Amino acid sequence: MDVSNPALAINCPTCGLLTARFGLYCHNCGYAIWPSSRFASAAFQAWRDADAARRDCRRFDLEPPHGPEDQGEVVDFEQKAHELGIHMPPPSSYPIIICLGLFFMALAAVPFGTPARIVLAILGLAVFLFGVIGWVVVEDTRHFPGFEAASQGAHTEAMAAAPGAAQPTETRVEEVN
Numbered sequence: 001m002d003v004s005n006p007a008l009a010i011n012c013p014t015c016g017l018l019t020a021r022f023g024l025y026c027h028n029c030g031y032a033i034w035p036s037s038r039f040a041s042a043a044f045q046a047w048r049d050a051d052a053a054r055r056d057c058r059r060f061d062l063e064p065p066h067g068p069e070d071q072g073e074v075v076d077f078e079q080k081a082h083e084l085g086i087h088m089p090p091p092s093s094y095p096i097i098i099c100l101g102l103f104f105m106a107l108a109a110v111p112f113g114t115p116a117r118i119v120l121a122i123l124g125l126a127v128f129l130f131g132v133i134g135w136v137v138v139e140d141t142r143h144f145p146g147f148e149a150a151s152q153g154a155h156t157e158a159m160a161a162a163p164g165a166a167q168p169t170e171t172r173v174e175e176v177n
């Protein structure tokens, strides 16, 4: 075993395609590269321990891992949405309350006695409206102060710029925060 060879991948002796050097089988054709899994594992460990720079290498990778900057780009989707003018609703537990209201309203459809159904319908509607108002009116606007004013201003400007295209512009502009 040549531990001085830094490659983690080799060309398979049978199919000639690139495969993990310390894998038991070729990824492409299934050719057994090593006599046994234990043998391949021991070879990999010997290879890895021969150089401190190889300690983060994994056995079935085709190339060694790159630095921490290669761990993928971190994207702030909230920020991205803001830049693109997409209105993101804040995280909320009001949808659960809305579902609860719908549940009670659905129970009102069950043929219980009429007073019970009326009570269920009123209770369900009250809970439902509480959830909708809380979610759409209270919470959503609280997280976006000045949203109304900004969209109103942009709306007016857009209307002045292109009165003919008012309808499509309005839809687009409403989303700009």
Ligand SMILES: [Zn+2]
Binding pocket: 012, 013, 014, 015, 016, 017, 019, 026, 027, 028, 029, 030, 031
């Ligand atoms: Zn192969």
